[in-house]
Amino acid sequence: MEARPTTVAAIEVAALDKSFGDRRALAGVGFAVATGELLAVIGPNGAGKTTLLSIVAGSLGQDGGTVTIAEGRVGFVPQQPAFYRKLTVEENLELFARLEDVPDVDAAVEEMLSQTALGERRGDLAGTLSGGNQQRVNIAIGLLARPAVMLLDEPSTGLDARQRARLWEFVLGLAADGTTVIFTTHDIAEAERYGDRLLVLADGEALFDGDAEELHDEAGIESGDAEGAFVRFLGERGH
Amino acid sequence: MRWLLLKDLRLMWRSPLLTALLVIYPIVIAVLIGFALSGGPSKPRVALLNEVPPGSPLNVGGEEFDLVGARAELCDRIECVPASNREEARELVESGDVLGALVLPSDLIEKLQSLAGLTPEQPIVEVLVNEEDPVKGQLVDERIDSLLSDANLRISQRISDVSIGYLGILLDGGSLNFLGQGFEILGLRSAEAILREVRGELPKGGDSRAEIDRVIRFSALAAENLDVADDLLGAVSQPIQVDKEVVNGGSPSLDTFAIAVAATITLMFVTVLLVAGSLALEREENAFRRLVRGLVSPTVLLIEKIALGVGAALAVTLLMLAGLELFVSLQWQRFALWIPAIVAGGAAFAAFGAALGGATREVRAASLLAFMVLLPVAFLSLVPSGTVSPALFDAIGVFTALFPFDPSLRALEGALEEAGPSLTVAISHLAALALAYGLLARLALRRFG
Numbered sequence: 090m091e092a093r094p095t096t097v098a099a100i101e102v103a104a105l106d107k108s109f110g111d112r113r114a115l116a117g118v119g120f121a122v123a124t125g126e127l128l129a130v131i132g133p134n135g136a137g138k139t140t141l142l143s144i145v146a147g148s149l150g151q152d153g154g155t156v157t158i159a160e161g162r163v164g165f166v167p168q169q170p171a172f173y174r175k176l177t178v179e180e181n182l183e184l185f186a187r188l189e190d191v192p193d194v195d196a197a198v199e200e201m202l203s204q205t206a207l208g209e210r211r212g213d214l215a216g217t218l219s220g221g222n223q224q225r226v227n228i229a230i231g232l233l234a235r236p237a238v239m240l241l242d243e244p245s246t247g248l249d250a251r252q253r254a255r256l257w258e259f260v261l262g263l264a265a266d267g268t269t270v271i272f273t274t275h276d277i278a279e280a281e282r283y284g285d286r287l288l289v290l291a292d293g294e295a296l297f298d299g300d301a302e303e304l305h306d307e308a309g310i311e312s313g314d315a316e317g318a319f320v321r322f323l324g325e326r327g328h
Numbered sequence: 329m330r331w332l333l334l335k336d337l338r339l340m341w342r343s344p345l346l347t348a349l350l351v352i353y354p355i356v357i358a359v360l361i362g363f364a365l366s367g368g369p370s371k372p373r374v375a376l377l378n379e380v381p382p383g384s385p386l387n388v389g390g391e392e393f394d395l396v397g398a399r400a401e402l403c404d405r406i407e408c409v410p411a412s413n414r415e416e417a418r419e420l421v422e423s424g425d426v427l428g429a430l431v432l433p434s435d436l437i438e439k440l441q442s443l444a445g446l447t448p449e450q451p452i453v454e455v456l457v458n459e460e461d462p463v464k465g466q467l468v469d470e471r472i473d474s475l476l477s478d479a480n481l482r483i484s485q486r487i488s489d490v491s492i493g494y495l496g497i498l499l500d501g502g503s504l505n506f507l508g509q510g511f512e513i514l515g516l517r518s519a520e521a522i523l524r525e526v527r528g529e530l531p532k533g534g535d536s537r538a539e540i541d542r543v544i545r546f547s548a549l550a551a552e553n554l555d556v557a558d559d560l561l562g563a564v565s566q567p568i569q570v571d572k573e574v575v576n577g578g579s580p581s582l583d584t585f586a587i588a589v590a591a592t593i594t595l596m597f598v599t600v601l602l603v604a605g606s607l608a609l610e611r612e613e614n615a616f617r618r619l620v621r622g623l624v625s626p627t628v629l630l631i632e633k634i635a636l637g638v639g640a641a642l643a644v645t646l647l648m649l650a651g652l653e654l655f656v657s658l659q660w661q662r663f664a665l666w667i668p669a670i671v672a673g674g675a676a677f678a679a680f681g682a683a684l685g686g687a688t689r690e691v692r693a694a695s696l697l698a699f700m701v702l703l704p705v706a707f708l709s710l711v712p713s714g715t716v717s718p719a720l721f722d723a724i725g726v727f728t729a730l731f732p733f734d735p736s737l738r739a740l741e742g743a744l745e746e747a748g749p750s751l752t753v754a755i756s757h758l759a760a761l762a763l764a765y766g767l768l769a770r771l772a773l774r775r776f777g
Contacts, residue, residue, distance in 0.1 A: 148621040165621055171614035173335065175342040180335075187331045188623040214342075230618070 098159060099124040099269035100145070100238050105154035107140055107293075114140045116293045117154070122238070122271060122286075124159075127264050129284025130273040131319065133328065136290040138273040139168065142240045145271065161237025168242040170223045171230070174216025178207055178226055181215050182233065189234040201229040205259065221252030228259070239263060241272035245279060257283050277315040289319070291328040332624070332632045336606055346605075351644060354597035355590075372471055375420040375429035375456075376403070377411040380436050402475065421458045421575050425718045428468045429456040430475075440568075443487050452569045467712065472570065480568055583656050584748065588740040590652070591645050593706060595673050595740075596733055598644045600681035600698045603637040607685030607769075608694035626773040630682055630766065637678025638671055645670045662743060665751060669743035672758040673736035679765035680732055686772025702733075709734040732761050 098121040107115040114137045122128045130138050143149035145156050146165035172181040182201055186194040202208045205225040210218060215226055224244060231239060241260065245253045261283065264270050274280050280287055281301040289297035289304070297304060301315065308318040308325070340347050378399075402408065409426050411417035417429035431454035439451035453476070457468045497504060501515025514522075610616040610629070620626050649658060649666070681698065688694040709728040711721070728734045735757035741748035 143617070146621050148617045162622075165618065167614055167617055169614045171618040173339060173613055173615060175339050176335065180338070184331055184335050185618075185623070188619070 098122065098157075099126070100159065100163075100271070101155075101157040102141075102145065103155050103157075105141065105144060105156070106152045107137075107144060107149070108152055113293050115144070115151070115154075118290070118293070118295045119154070120288055120295065120298055122269050124237075124269055125264050125267045127260075127270045127272070127283060127285045128288055129280035129286070130271060130288045130290060131275070131277060131280045132290035133323065134275075135292075137293040138290055139242055140293075141290065142242050142271065142273060145238075146240050158238060162234050163238045163240060164231035164234065164236030165240045166228050166231040166242065166244060168244075168246060170215075170227045172215050172226060175214060177212050178202070178215055178218070179211040181226060182229060185230045186233045191233055197233050201233060204232070204262075205229045219252070220247050221249070221255065224248060224252070224256060225259070228256075232263070236268070238269045238271065241270065243273050243275065245274065245276065253279070277319045281315045289322065291323055291326070296326055296328070297322065329624070329628060329632045329635075332629070333636060336632075336636050339606075339609070340602075350598050350601055350640075354594040354644075355648070372467065373407040373409055373426045374471070375411045375417045375426045376408045377414060377417045377429060377431045379434040380432050381434065385437075398479075405475065406471065418456060418575055421456045423718065424458060424721060427712075428458070428472065430454075430472070431456065440483065443483065450569050452571050455570050455572045456575050457572060458575060472572075476568055476570060483568065584741060584745040587649070587652055587656065587658070588737055588744055588748075589710070591648060591670075591740050592673065592733060592737045594648050595641050595645050595670065595736060596677055596702055596706065599637040599641040599674050599677035600684065600702060601695055602640050603633050603678045603681030604685035604688070604694040604698050605691045606636060607633050607682055608688050608691045612690045627770060630769055630773065633682050633685070634675060634678040634762075634766065637681060638674040641674030641677065642667070642670050645674075659745060662745075665743040666740075668755060669736075669739040669751060672755040672762070673732060673739055675762040676732035676736065676758040676765065679762045679769060682769035683765045683772060686769045701731075705731045706733050709737065729757070730761075732758060732765075735761065 101121040103119045105115050105118040107113075118137070118141060120128070130141060132138055140149065142165070144151045146163055148165065173184070176184065179198060179202070182198040183194060186197045191197045202211055205228070207222060207225060207229070210222065215223065218226065224247075228241070228244065231241075239260075244260070245256055248256060257279075260270060260272070272284070281304075284301075286300055287297065287304055288295060297307065299307075304322060305315075305318045308322040310318040310321055409420060411420060411429060414431065417431060420426045421429050433452065433454065436451050436453065439449045442449045443451075455468075455472050457472075494504075496502075497513050497515065499516050501513050501518045504511045504513055607630075610619065616629075619629060624632075646666070652658065653660075684697050684701070685694045688697055705728060708724050709731070711724055735754045738749040739751055739754035739758060742751035742754055
């Protein structure tokens, strides 16, 4: 499927291919995301969502295709908290800020503590925080270098409703400030609610790239039943 | 990289139990192995070259010894490997097929029999040993001392009987054969009786020259006979002498060897557990993918872990050696050689630990794998040649050469004492292993994310 044209593309992905042995994880995936846009990548387990994000983040090489970033850096927030549980929140932020070569480490740490509202927990060991707060630290680390594109791999997994709401409030704030956000999720309703656009992956193929209304139209289900529209859409295409 | 190092040190500081285990456990293991090393195999292989003409009877003081039975008894206590000549015996020792070789010279019987005569000559048996390591050297010494002590005890009992006979002649008189010539010995008691008689019969100021001359001759002979008794008594304590020849390599003292073993075991556990655990932690904490996403390359991460391991190895090993100084004397003038030995060993063990850490998904699995691999390798590396079959020993040698323990032990022995193995060879071996395991670790990191 061809990349959907956007006004100002912050990131453009074209014809991405990736195989693990005989298994084809991605097959010619392409899309583009505009600056400040939120793209939700959805699909069943094993669809290739995490592989796609890993390649865009640069932590996994592709077999074919290109990833073009207009400017700035890419921040990556993996699904599981990726920091040192025996370091404090502040020490984790400081370590990754130094590794990111952030010019003013102290200022960047203070800014992230402020943005994530974790200032009061700065001295706590990261491993002792709640799941929601750990995810906020996880995201804060990804934001330290002020990336132009932020990749979130299933950021709301394991969070309760209140924690999810706080998380999305934070992410929407980032997008409003001009950060392009690409996130994966299993929660179709969440994808529809927070994503400007949806990219549906199944068995490594991009089956759909459009907004929620278009997905409902394709599935022939009226809006309101996001889960049903998604399942029917996949079923009609043999997935 | 320094921030990663600082982070790892901070994590260690936050895990006092783990850090304490890293220090205490190797010391406990070192002590246990030290005790285990004090024991040896029950039946060591010893080459036996018997140059004594077949059928030669051994008669000491009129009593015949059962040579066939003695040989059977000897070979019941050791595994006798027959050698047909000295070259073969030497080759067996040099190759490590046997712990040592016992050479019974052709004049052994003749000299043994002379012990009961008036011109005793101490028989000498030759012992060829391969003291490639001090434990083996001590084992050979103990075995041969034990065997010869038994033989010496039996012979000395017989010689004691003969000596008592000579002393009887000195006391009571009798005939003595020396170099085919017969002598009549008056005896101290007879001499006393004669002197008493002479004293009573002699006129005051009379001429009793002839009797006095007899007494004078007896005195001279008695002195000569006492000289013979001295020689005999000297032979009684150690009838058979041992001429020991080391045919392959010098070796440091047992103390140095024990210190080197303890230090190598410490070095091994601290470094491997730390590096393997630290690398596995990057994966367990999901931090690896975040780190290698442009922050640091996997190679730099690997180098940081190895540097951490070398630093810890240097600190802990030097601390341990300093602690040992309270109990044994170390050659501190060789301190400059300790450093490269520890650094090379630390680097090889750290690279090995990185390969293990790269192969596992979590810290506990990495630690378990490390213990499972390290302990057997350490024990196998301490098996002396001659204690197992030659083919098995060769197989063990090839296997242990693939791991850093054996070259690290040799490097530390060489650094601690001049008589130790070549430091250059050991460090070169360790450098090659560090490189090989470093490459393996780098390959393992490719599937780490």
